[in-house]
Amino acid sequence: MLTTQSLHLSTTWLNAGSDDQFWTTLAQTLLPPYVNTCRWFAGKARQQTGFSVRTVHTVPLADGDVAYLLILETTYADGIPESYLLPLSFLADHSAHTLQFQVADVPDKGCIGDVVSGKQTGLLIDAIYDERFRQALFSAICQSQTLPQTDGILTFHRGKGLDEGDNQLSSQVLPVDSSNSAMTFGDKYFLKLYRKLFHETNPEVDMVAFLTDESNFAHIPAFGGSIVWQGDQRPDITLGMVQRMVPNDKDSWMQTGDYLNDFLYGVPQRMFAIREDVFDKVELLGQRTGEMHCALYKPARPGVSVDAAFTPEPFTNDYRDFMIRRLEDLLERRYALLIDNYTKLDLQAQRLAWVFMEAKEMIETFIADFRTRPLDSLRIRIHGDYHLGQVLATESDFVIIDFEGEPESSIAERKIKHSPLKDVAGMIRSYHYAVSAKLFNSAETDDLDPDHLQRVSDRWFYLIRDTFVDAYLDVFGAPHPLFKNNSEINFLLLIYLLEKAVYELGYEISYRPSWVKIPLKGIIDVVREIEKIRLSDGDTVSDVPMLQTGLLQTKRS
Known part of the structure; x- marks a missing residue:
């Protein structure tokens, strides 16, 4: 026009x-x-x-x-x-x-x-x-061109995911509007042009390129290439990336929803049934998640060059300080939100909120323990925003997508190395959301007692959670440098589960008050496990009160 x-x-x-x-x-x-x-x-x-x-x-x-x-x-x-x-x-x-x-x-x-x-x-x-422009970008990537500019150089990197002879393919712009622009080539490759730029390389490109070119990890859309603006006086800036297109039926959130529909059918009749193939899928996803983290674990070896951005690191004081500041800030703001919005919550959410607030000292003690507890496990680059919506379900397997990291974090924060258990915690929370949202927001369960629904939801979730985690850890074997022992695995997983659930709580209070019980229940589950650690450590003499579980007791339906 x-x-x-x-x-x-x-x-x-x-x-x-x-x-x-x-x-x-x-x-x-x-x-x-x-x-x-x-x-x-x-x-x-x-x-x-x-x-x-x-x-x-x-x-x-x-x-x-x-x-x-x-x-x-x-x-x-x-x-x-x-x-x-x-x-x-x-x-x-x-x-x-x-x-x-x-x-x-x-x-x-x-x-x-x-x-x-x-x-x-x-x-x-x-x-x-302009078809001519799209073809120019794609051809430059295929040929690994460099284009000198008045300010630096445009460098086009070719990745292993690009097949020979594919430099002349018809292209189109995908009609979906988003924060980036997407183009396809021959229905085989996907080029994402980043619109908002950051003055350093994009973490998604770094991750996908490393997993494809350095680790040959097959369960992501393979890295086909990138466009980078290089300059002498500043860090490189990523402008675009090519990946292979992956045929898929749906993401794993939708697939899990389908499985839960079958489960939901039996709940009003007090039948508890999970199909065997559900466990098979969950195990496979746990396995693929473990394999992804193994592919990201690249320790330095004599005579072998490894990008320092991907070498494992210990739990340093700086990292502990970063995590503690994040947790304490999240907790302070969530406690304030809960107090301000307490009367707007339903009775079940109020009970959970009260137990959470009563457990404040125990949580603070747990965080303080994280500052000083000896930890020999290691940290690596991770997905960083891992949940069921980030996994595509193919006919018989999974493909992991979207490695940009947490949307609200800075680019520097997205590149911080964490225990891979942070990704595991993200997936665990996603499964918890899937079953809770289905059972508490379906017409079939409107007339059922909320406490009964909570027990049914917990049973499904704990079975799926344990299936996922067991399959995940089986990939590594024991011992493995990423995880010193089961004690450290349990402790670190609780740290990241607490962080994730407390983060979720803020969103639900602000935008979906009827869902507040979901992250609150996740927090209470973590606090129960914290209490077990206190008991096993012999920490029962301090002035910190134990969990007030009596506040959750109601009549059984």
Whole structure:
């Protein structure tokens, strides 16, 4: 869709890269209203003070034309500026027929505005909707090209997941709007162009490249390549990544929901039944999770070069301090939220909340123990946001996806090494959510006593949890450097389960009060296990009270 006003470029589009005045004018006129309509732009709700084009990269196209990769900076009244990647292409009006044909392939959301370049008129578009640009990126990755720029170098890395002879494939832009842009090539490869940029390499690309190229881990969409902007005075910045496409039926959250439908059918009739193939699937996922962590465990060996970003590390004081600060901050804010919202909770959630608040001293003692307890287990890079929705179910196996890490964490925090048990805790919590959400939010169980539903939910969850964890640990054998012994495994798993459940609690209080009982029950389960550790350590003489389980007692249905 053409705009009513045209922006004039004094030079030809081919030479526009060096026309600073054009980019300045573009950033002040056409780009602000356009960018604010884009799904990938995260600054819509903030008070913007301006846009500026910080860097212009040139990408040659096969027909002799060029596209440009803009690094666009947005400043705000409050907070630090943000950088975004905006690729631009110019569809020149050589003939009405040609322009009409090309514009027909560009959706409205890809049209930026009319431009007069030299003596040519045409349409400025987001270059992802230009087949020539998509092909240029993919070919450059296939050929491992480097493109020198006025500011650094664009480096195109080819990964093991790219087959020979696949450098000329038809492509299309996926219609799904998200925080990044996605393109497919030959229905075989998936190229993700990162829009919001961070001044260091993307953790997802680091992880997928390492698992594919260094460890040959087969249960992820294989790494096909990446686009990196390298500079002399700053860390490398990742602009895009190619992976193999994976045929799948659904993610594991949906698959687990299907299994729970069968389970749910028997609950009103007081029948407890789990199909055998459910346990088979859970065991397989536990196995694949363990294999992923084994692939990420790459200790340094004489004569073998290992990327320092992936070498195992011990539990240092700095790491313990980081985790303790995070836990204490989460707990302080969650206690305040619970107090403010206590009267809005249902009776079952109120009982759980009361036990949680009464256990405050015990939790604080447990966290203090984490600061000083000797730990010989090791930390590695992990998935970091691991749950059932991050696992695709194929016909007979699983594929693990989305290695970007926790969305609300900084890029530096996403690269921190943890015990792999943090991923295990994430999956355990996901299974707990799956069964709780199904049983407590289904018409079939509306008339059942909540305490009875809680007991049924617990039985399903504990069986599935133990099946997953046992299959996971069987992958490593004993002893293994990642886990010194069962005592450390139990202790560390509780740390990460507590962190995850307390984090979840904040979201549920704020957005889904009827679900607050789910993370609260997870916290109480952890506190029960903390109490067992206290008893086994002989810590029963201190002034810290034991868990007030009597507050949870109700009549049995």
